[in-house]
Amino acid sequence: MDTTALHRFTADKPGHTLRECPHCALLQRVPDMKAGGAAICPRCGAVLRRQRTDPFRRPLAFAVTGLFMFAVAARMTFLVFDLSGRVNETTLESGPLELQAQGMWELAIVVFITTMFAPLAKLISLVWVLGCLQLRRAPRHLHAVFRWVELLSPWAMVEVFLLGVFVAYTKLIDLAHVEVGVAVYTLGALMLATAAADATLDHMAVWEALQRRGLTARPMNAADAPQLPVPGVRLLGCECCGLVTPAAPRCPRCGSRLHARKPDSLNRTVALLVAAMILYIPANLLPVMTIISFGSGSPSTILGGVVELADAGMWPLAILVFFASITVPVLKLIGLWLLVITTRNASSWRLRERTRIYRIVEGVGRWSMIDVFMISILTAIVRLGTLATIRPGPGVTSFCGVVIVTMFAAMIFDPRLMWDAAERRQEQRGPATMRTAQAAAR
Numbered sequence: 001m002d003t004t005a006l007h008r009f010t011a012d013k014p015g016h017t018l019r020e021c022p023h024c025a026l027l028q029r030v031p032d033m034k035a036g037g038a039a040i041c042p043r044c045g046a047v048l049r050r051q052r053t054d055p056f057r058r059p060l061a062f063a064v065t066g067l068f069m070f071a072v073a074a075r076m077t078f079l080v081f082d083l084s085g086r087v088n089e090t091t092l093e094s095g096p097l098e099l100q101a102q103g104m105w106e107l108a109i110v111v112f113i114t115t116m117f118a119p120l121a122k123l124i125s126l127v128w129v130l131g132c133l134q135l136r137r138a139p140r141h142l143h144a145v146f147r148w149v150e151l152l153s154p155w156a157m158v159e160v161f162l163l164g165v166f167v168a169y170t171k172l173i174d175l176a177h178v179e180v181g182v183a184v185y186t187l188g189a190l191m192l193a194t195a196a197a198d199a200t201l202d203h204m205a206v207w208e209a210l211q212r213r214g215l216t217a218r219p220m221n222a223a224d225a226p227q228l229p230v231p232g233v234r235l236l237g238c239e240c241c242g243l244v245t246p247a248a249p250r251c252p253r254c255g256s257r258l259h260a261r262k263p264d265s266l267n268r269t270v271a272l273l274v275a276a277m278i279l280y281i282p283a284n285l286l287p288v289m290t291i292i293s294f295g296s297g298s299p300s301t302i303l304g305g306v307v308e309l310a311d312a313g314m315w316p317l318a319i320l321v322f323f324a325s326i327t328v329p330v331l332k333l334i335g336l337w338l339l340v341i342t343t344r345n346a347s348s349w350r351l352r353e354r355t356r357i358y359r360i361v362e363g364v365g366r367w368s369m370i371d372v373f374m375i376s377i378l379t380a381i382v383r384l385g386t387l388a389t390i391r392p393g394p395g396v397t398s399f400c401g402v403v404i405v406t407m408f409a410a411m412i413f414d415p416r417l418m419w420d421a422a423e424r425r426q427e428q429r430g431p432a433t434m435r436t437a438q439a440a441a442r
């Protein structure tokens with residue numbers, strides 16, 4: 001363990017929490033900060049905590065607004081398609097329902113979870129936890145509900161869906177008259193409210209409040225949350241709530257399974273990467289949708305869709321879709337392979353930059369869902385028989401598979417292994433080189 005960082009972190013601050021950096025495993029003390037302050041890991045640059053002005057009531061207000069917007073969006077008209085007097089009106093759930101009717105139930109489930117279930121469940125859980133924390137006697141199960149907020153967050157993709165709506169809209173106005181319904185605007189407001197709730201929420205503050213009020217997975221004592229490394233006691237950092245606690249099967253605060261590193265991380269990441277590479281082939285070769293107009297159908301692939309947008313003169317959108325659908329999946333695959341191979345080789349090459357690559361890969365993956373959402377919207381709205389119909393093609397299921405599988409691969413890869421492997425190699429070479437390497441990493 002790097003003790004110099006410990007001292008530098010807390011030289012003259014009495015209040016602090018012990019944290020293990022989730023990206024480089026450095027154990028350090030995070031001081032109590034003023035509102036607006038952020039604690040950054042000195043070794044890899046990960047944000048360990050952002051202190052907020054009002055960490056409970058502000059995110060609660062935004063989450064309640066988001067819930068209200070969701071209720072409106074779910075009941076109102078989404079898009080109206082009008083082709084020479086033949087009108088088709090859709091709502092938010094039309095996309096998944098139509099995909100299911102076309103036999104693409106896997107895709108229907110993914111679209112339903114990412115655009116409806118996860119955003120709604122996340123907001124309800126957040127309102128429940130923050131609302132109950134305002135009560136004098138809060139229910140005991142709050143830790144389990146807040147764990148759901150952490151689990152659901154990566155799968156709530158309203159902002160990506162809205163971009164999909166925008167791309168679908170620009171494709172539709174070529175075909176017919178399209179009216180944007182109230183649901184699209186309220187979905188925009190829902191996205192802003194959710195982003196504001198996320199930006200004002202201090203996850204650590206919520207976990208600490210739950211701990212203070214005894215609303216934890218099991219009753220906790222001082223030994224469960226030490227403020228300093230205890231000699232002879234093996235400490236583990238919880239990946240869900242961030243508590244650093246003596247080794248045990250489960251975290252006493254949130255109830256998640258505890259492990260020093262994500263189990264079998266490298267092998268599972270490799271298996272998922274291979275699966276994603278296999279799926280990548282049909283995703284790009286097979287048509288993702290077929291546009292039937294006046295009886296004749298023209299299948300289109302992912303790349304074909306980008307070319308169509310460019311031909312229509314919509315360059316910014318063509319570049320955006322090219323980036324999200326073609327560049328991002330390839331860069332994710334290359335990035336994750338690079339991380340896996342350098343970890344396997346115990347390389348100490350640019351550890352800080354490699355950790356940054358991991359953060360980018362983890363954050364950017366969801367944006368590739370634009371094409372999937374666009375196809376789900378087009379399938380639901382263009383249903384006028386031989387006059388004009390859009391059917392999803394087999395390529396879209398593979399493409400969605402690539403996105404989901406690489407998202408799982410990024411979640412399963414444990415970036416701390418890169419630092420462990422490099423440290424082990426340095427230890428074998430000798431303590432002098434280890435100190436130089438640590439100084440260089442900083």
Ligand SMILES: [Zn+2]
Pocket residue numbers: 021022023024025026041042043044045046
């Ligand atoms: Zn770090």
Ligand SMILES: [Zn+2]
Pocket residue numbers: 238239240241242243251252253254255256
């Ligand atoms: Zn925990």
